[in-house]
Amino acid sequence: MEKLGLNELRRMFQEFYEGKDHYARKSFSLIPEKDKSLLLINSGMAPLKPYFAGLETPPSKRMTTCQKCIRTGDIENVGYTARHATFFEMLGSFSFGDYFKVESITWGWEFITEVLDMPVDRLWASVYEEDHEAVEIWKNIIGLPEERIVPLGKDDNFWEIGTGPCGPCSEIYFDRGEKYGCGKPDCKPGCECDRYVEFWNHVFTQFNRDDAGNYTPLAHPNIDTGMGLERLACIMQEVDSIFNVDTIQYILKSVVELSGVEYKDGTANTDISIRIITDHIRSVTFMIADGILPSNEGRGYVLRRLLRRAARHGKLLGIQGSFLADLSKKVIEVSGSAYPELEERRDYIHKILTVEEDKFSTTIDQGTAIIHDYMKELNAASQTILSGEKVFKLYDTYGFPLELTQEILEENSCTADVEGFNEHMLHQKEQARSARKSDEDEGWSDDATMFAGLEDTTFIGYDTLSGQVSIKGLFLDKQPVASLSEGDSAILVLDKTPFYAESGGQASDTGILKGDHFELEVLSVSKSKGIYAHKVKVVTGTVKIGDIISAQVSIERRNNTARNHTATHILHKALKEVLGNHVEQAGSNVTEDSLRFDFTHFEGISKSDLQKIESIVNEKINYFFPVITEVKSVEDAISSGATALFGEKYGDTVRVVSVGDYSTELCGGTHITNSGQIGAFRILSENGVAAGVRRIEAITGTGLYRKLKTEEELVHSAADALKTNVSGLLNRITILNDELKASKKELEDLKRQAMSSGLDALIAEAKLVNGVRLITKAFKDYDINDLRTLSDEIKAENKGIIIVFATETNGKVTFMVSVSDDLLEKGYHAGNMIKQIAAAAGGGGGGKADMAQAGAKDPSKINDALNLAETLLQQY
Template sequence: MEKLGLNQLRSMFQEFYKGKDHYARQSFSLVPEKDKSLLIINSGMAPLKPYFAGLETPPSKRMTTCQKCIRTGDIENVGYTARHGTFFEMLGSFSFGDYFKEESITWGWEFITQVLKMPEDRLWASVYEEDQQAYDIWKNKIGMPEERIVPLGKDDNFWEIGTGPCGPCSEIYFDRGEKYGCDNPDCKPGCDCDRYVEFWNHVFTQFNRDEAGNYTPLAHPNIDTGMGLERLACIMQDVDSIFDVDTIQYILNAIVTISGVKYERGAVKSDVSIRIITDHIRSVTFMIADGILPSNEGRGYVLRRLLRRAARHGKLLGIQGPFLADLSKKVIEVSGVAYPELEERSTYIHKILSVEEEKFSATIDQGSAIINDYIKDLNDSGNTVLSGEKVFKLYDTYGFPLELTQEILEEHGCSADVEGFNSNMLHQKEQARAARKSETDAGWSDDAALFMDQKATLFTGYDQLVDTGIVQGLFWEKQAQSSAKEGDTVILVLDKTPFYAESGGQASDIGMMTNETCTLDVLSVSKVRDVFTHKVKILSGEVKSGDSIQAMVSVSNRNQTARNHTATHILHKALKEVLGSHVEQAGSNVTADGLRFDFTHFEGISKDQLKKIEEIVNDRINHFLDVNTEIMSAEEAIKSGATALFGEKYGEKVRVVSVGEFSTELCGGTHIKNSGQIGAFKIISENGVAAGVRRIEAITGMGLYKKIEEEESLIHAVAETLKTNVLGLQNRAASVTEELKAYKKELEEFKKKSMGSGLEAMIAEAREANGVKLITKAFQDYDINDLRSLSDEIKSKYKSIIIVFATETSGKVTFMVSVSDDLLDKGYHAGNMIKTIAAAAGGGGGGKADMAQAGAKDPSKILAAFDVAASLIG
């Protein structure tokens, strides 16, 4: 066999299936779209589940992908074995109700024997033991000797997840030779030894499994094949480890150069560290490119865990200073052509890695010293389990993910009290387990079943806001209905509609439907596959299935929504110009009332930057730029410079929206014809919503007009309250502010005089025990600093005195304890006393021996706290 490179193999696979009329789709994002069952995409078919389940219509009945994937279930083994990794690429070919077993197997055989030129005598196949059809294809169509066709049971060769579509599968194996085998004379696929490598699985989805365990044949069976690219490269390059594959070895060699540590290809500690860094830098580079940012939960936690694990192993190799950001460039060099998003976001990837590694670097040395002390203490005490409290401290103070602490402990024969750690996590207690979340695909959704028999709806709303359609279906409480009457709220399906369905962050249209017998209020519109479902309320009359009805979109609602949507496109480009090319859309919500735009950015935005962004958007509006839409292939669109959004699925043909030459994006939403129609743009707020994600809320057009009206009304109300007119408001406000300052100053002076005048009374009323005088007094709305000053004045005049003050403000209490210097030598300690005193009122605190303060929640317990104080000296 020719030793083919990994990038070459990927290209050959995709070109082969394109030659079989498959639509070659760029890899989906690692972030699952509308799939709560997955944290991160972990298989080639995972992003295609909506197509297999009938929830969406695929761009073609035949597809091929090379999907980037991440699995963390075996992370403990990464680096310690030659085959485990968190990041991998999955080659796949798929049929959605088109071809079936014979084509799948014969084309697969053609690719590996005629294109890759694998020797036929080293290839084996396994089939499900009850799948005679697949067995016959291998025997009669392919001509594989029967002794190399291995029937296996359900556990090995039948794919199913709970209920829903399922079916048998056939796996293709490569015989690595006797030297990798075992002593079993009947050694063949299915054996646990390393001789036979399974590298391509062909799944034949031909049944539907119900809750009773019955298998019903599908009317349109599907094909789902998956072949690990790295595993295929191992075979073609005749290497034993994924870390010896050309592209991965390129990254590994860079680590060797940076560290100055030789790679021995063995199980020595340095080899383990080199492999861990090699694998993890691939994962984190791809994750950040897809918009995932380090955080303490979800997929962000997975990223942080991998990144910090790699950084620690860099320390173990003796690498000084940050190195991961520069190392990511090696990943981009070898994978950037296949995954252009890596090159497009290289600056952003470098910045995120630099910031995160710098954060961890600030604490890792200190944290490592702490955990080493903990391990020494465990060894000295004969214990092997580190308490949950200490594990949590390492997490909370030093940024050590739980799994990193566990790994370090295990290296020294110890373990962590995970249960105790979780109890310390409080609201974050599920966080550590998120990284280990089961990566098994969830069962198939049945949400689409209600509309499965409905024909696709023709959307005419790009060109017209009024159209006539035929009622194809009526549904209420998940049941099909023949009619609906006045007062009912139902789901209605038309054969064609001008109503835009909620999609891509844009709210649906609203409006009316009417004919001779009824009037309907359209409340919202959704889309299941290509079926538009209108939620309507029957205002009058009766509507029946089969009726012809006129659908009328609310013009004002559509226009204002379109203004806001086009404004998001201009805003997106303005953000890139002001903040940097790393900015990517991370979500949006566009309605008639305003727009919300989430985007990736790793720090707060200054007022000057916000002003500049706003100026750019309004400048583009005032240039009256034409807004044009064009239909083209996804490949053409990307080549033309159009921006594609994270996580969006694009078919073979896409809609490209251009605002002059300023902005070009792939978008299926509705837009105005000219930027001038937006009117004006105003940012209402900007804030962070997640780690590395910021949010801007803004308004345009009538939204801005309404905002001005609201603020004018408020200004007039304030002016009336201050008994002036709008023009005199600023002067009047300044005058009132000065008056308040004067009154406040007088009040403070009065408080001080009253405190001073009552000083002798306080001394006279002091309790006395064991030669110590105790002053206790409660105040209302007094500043704690004033009370400190008063206590200092008392201590300057009297000895052997303890002062306990309490001040109540807005339903909360602040206690203060002050001890004269001569009592300190007798063991009195303000910090210790205040803990007990404040506890009596539901509080806590501490401080120094001579002065301490604490907060408390219950003002009604102040006198009880004073009694506790008395007991401490009595």
């Protein structure tokens, strides 16, 4: 048996099944496309469920894939065992109503014995105990001895999840030899020992299970096989652990080299940390390549959790500084040929990992120290459970995932109050929901059931902005009606429409619908599957189902929107040119007034780069590029260089929009016919909207004209207000600014003189409290630095004195406590005093023993806080 590499095994499997007329599809994204039940793709068949369920037509009745998968259910075991992993690849062969058991088992046997040359005498099969057909195939067609065909019960060899398609399965095992066995004479597949390794499961989906538990044979049974690539590699390379497989070992050795720690392939804490980092860097590299970004929810939380867990174990190994970004290059080296997206997004992956790890490194030391302080408190109180409140604080304030806190606690024989944590999390979410104000019009939300029985709307708006159309459905308050009267606001469905429905970030068209005796205003258009729902208001007359009417799209709105949409395509390409190929579209909003473009990037854009981007866009506008739209197959579009969006689901054919030879993207929106029609482009703002996502807002054409008119009016108004003309405005502002600076300086000088002149009075007003002179004073609109200078002057000439000042500016309060040097050795401490003084006015802070300051929120409590100072001194 030749020791074949993991990449070679993948290639051999796919080529074998291509030779059996299977369509070899590249791996689906880790982000489920239409399956809300899954956070991440976790099996080879998961992305194919629509084909098995008959909801979609597969590209071929025979398919094969090598699917990348993420499973985090056993994350606590990753690194502690030889077989657990969060990332793995699943080889699969599938039949959708084509071949069945004979072919599946026969071809599987052919691959492992003739292609991989596995020794026949070490192969076993298990079958469902009632599947006599499978037994006969193994015995009479394959020729496997009956003693190596093991019947097992429903729990082991019958695949079903609730109701729906299900069926028996047959698993192929590899005998690793007696040294891995339990020594029992009846040891065979199904035994709990490590001798027999199940590596290929053939599922025969031949029944449909109903709610009553009845099994009805399917007219067209299916085949679903799954074989873990890493597990197969373990067998072929004769190693005991997935961490010893060639490609994974290459990454592991890089971790060892980085850490300088010897790997012994055992259970030492350092070995566990090395395996955790090795596994997690594979997961996060693939997840980021598929467009997943670190966040505090959903799959982004899974990414952040894995990333931070790996970073922490790097620290435990003594790795200095950030290291995950460099380590991801090793993953790309060994897997990039099979998964081109890794190579294509190399810079993008590196940037995300760098930013996220750097962000975490600033808090991990502080957070870890806090956890250890909490554990000291638990030990002192002879307790082992950390409260939910404290666990939530670590999550909310310091960015520690719950699982990371649990892991650290468990390493120290403590546990977390998860129930209490969840209560705090729920409370926070409820507060966020109540604070959020939705602008959505729920009355007009999509409701597919409302349109049941209606045929799909034909969209004619790419070719025309008007046309004769027929009314197929009217809905008032979501209920079907036969007619509408003047003043009604309702939803209308047409047989065909020139109105673009809101989609892909582009706002819908508006316009007019007219008949002989009525007129309707189209306010917006949405799409529910294939139905275009027109939100309308009846301006005059009465309209009924079946009426033939004239549709007219607002030409000005359509043109302005199309102008902005085409500009986003040019902007996207310009961003890649200036910032790098890691830039990907992360969202957009295109209206007639402006455009908003979200994109992946991990730092603010400099002013010079923004100017460069804006200049490039305007340059391409002035080239008067033709904007050409073509309909192509997805494969042809991608191979021609068209840009597709992360996570976007495309049909068999797509619209390809090209702006000259500069930009080519897949896009279903509406566009102008020449880049020159955009007129001009101006960036209004650039800012961050999420971790690793930036946003540019911009205007074009008439939007830019309106902006310039507004700014021109503003400039004229400013000139009038300052009693000058536009050309003299800058000089007038400069003069006034100089005069203002001089006035402010004069005012500050007067304040300082007033404070100095009142120095003796302040000292004279000091109260003697417990043998210490106490000065308290509240000021209005005084700078805290001036008060600090004043306190230094007092302390320079006086001993045995404590000064407490407060100043209120724009509704905010700042307190300051200053202690003379001779009182420090007696235990007086400004920092300790100010914590309680500021708290009395709703604030907090601290500082050194001789000087401290703090902010507060409630000016009405200033006197209470100053009075508290006297009480504090009485306690010394």
